[in-house]
Amino acid sequence: MNNRKINILFTIPNFKTAGSQQVVLSLFENLNNTLFKPFVCVESYPEQIPEIIPEERRLIFRFTGLGPGDFRKFRKLLKANQIDIVHSWDYKSNYTEALATRFSNVKYLYTKKNNSWNKRWILKSLISHHIAYDNPLMEKRFFKSFFFKNKITFIPHGVDLNRFLRKKKIQKDIKNLICVGNINKNKNQLYILKSLKELPKDIILHLYGNENQTYKKELLEYINTHHLTDQVVFNGYVSNTKLPSILHKMDVFVLASVNEGLPVSLLEAMASGLLVLSSDSGGGSKYILGEERIFDITDKNSLKNKLQNLMTLEEEEIKNEIEKNFLRIKDEFTVEREVELYQKLYNALLK
Numbered sequence: 001m002n003n004r005k006i007n008i009l010f011t012i013p014n015f016k017t018a019g020s021q022q023v024v025l026s027l028f029e030n031l032n033n034t035l036f037k038p039f040v041c042v043e044s045y046p047e048q049i050p051e052i053i054p055e056e057r058r059l060i061f062r063f064t065g066l067g068p069g070d071f072r073k074f075r076k077l078l079k080a081n082q083i084d085i086v087h088s089w090d091y092k093s094n095y096t097e098a099l100a101t102r103f104s105n106v107k108y109l110y111t112k113k114n115n116s117w118n119k120r121w122i123l124k125s126l127i128s129h130h131i132a133y134d135n136p137l138m139e140k141r142f143f144k145s146f147f148f149k150n151k152i153t154f155i156p157h158g159v160d161l162n163r164f165l166r167k168k169k170i171q172k173d174i175k176n177l178i179c180v181g182n183i184n185k186n187k188n189q190l191y192i193l194k195s196l197k198e199l200p201k202d203i204i205l206h207l208y209g210n211e212n213q214t215y216k217k218e219l220l221e222y223i224n225t226h227h228l229t230d231q232v233v234f235n236g237y238v239s240n241t242k243l244p245s246i247l248h249k250m251d252v253f254v255l256a257s258v259n260e261g262l263p264v265s266l267l268e269a270m271a272s273g274l275l276v277l278s279s280d281s282g283g284g285s286k287y288i289l290g291e292e293r294i295f296d297i298t299d300k301n302s303l304k305n306k307l308q309n310l311m312t313l314e315e316e317e318i319k320n321e322i323e324k325n326f327l328r329i330k331d332e333f334t335v336e337r338e339v340e341l342y343q344k345l346y347n348a349l350l351k
Contacts, residue, residue: 093120137283158338166273247272
């Protein structure tokens with residue numbers, strides 16, 4: 001490479017609905033710019049690419065599903081930008097991207113961040129030079145085969161503590177619950193509503209995220225039927241730049257997902273000084289929180305009981321739990337640690 005910088009291409013479906021958008025942005029911002037030159041490639045919504053990514057580092061490529069044509073065009077894109085490593089954050093099992101990268105003499109790495117698995121994922125994994133995974137259970141769940149065990153690395157996500165650090169302590173009286181995530185069946189906000197109707201009427205649930213209109217209609221019907229109109233606020237999508245100030249006004253973060261990898265939203269809430277409750281949506285949440293603050297979405301009373309337990313905590317107990325959560329983030333889930341681990345992996349791939 002004649003001592004030039006290492007060109008990294010992050011591929012992600014878009015910066016509107018893709019769950020890894022903030023992780024990709026953090027990597028883009030924090031890579032050592034004396035060693036690495038990052039690019040970002042999206043398939044859709046190019047107008048949603050954050051301004052911090054310069055125009056000359058923004059690429060667009062839409063996979064049509066026509067294998068040979070996609071294969072040739074993606075190889076051309078890699079060559080034109082002198083890409084050394086493709087780091088895919090695509091949640092689809094698109095092995096054409098991996099295959100085209102391989103045939104371009106470019107290293108291909110993808111981060112596994114969801115719990116789906118099929119023959120296409122297996123093929124993508126076989127083609128890849130390396131696989132990073134963000135949930136410790138994935139090693140046994142997906143990668144115990146001889147073909148994978150020597151090309152996997154566990155890299156948990158991280159958050160920027162400077163951005164999310166809370167300056168004001170939480171109130172003892174818990175009034176404001178928050179859930180951040182797309183409004184859809186997987187995020188399972190309906191389960192939270194079913195618990196809310198059993199709680200005091202002065203508790204408010206604040207929902208943030210892009211809205212699936214069919215699912216939102218189901219939520220609204222439930223809200224109207226159970227007289228929860230004054231207790232639920234839909235706020236729509238929130239940018240990550242505004243998220244810390246919003247979290248700092250809340251008391252408890254609730255994540256009721258059916259399926260997750262390692263939820264960054266939990267890390268952000270813990271860094272922001274909130275009490276946190278989560279479903280065990282694939283092992284990642286339990287890895288972060290332990291058993292005590294995990295609820296069972298198959299039990300209609302589980303979240304309600306967990307919330308009522310939080311309401312009995314004394315101020316000193318709340319303070320201790322928030323401090324414990326913060327130290328957990330500081331020790332294992334900072335963006336600096338995540339970036340450092342990926343930089344080591346990039347260098348190892350090129351050796």
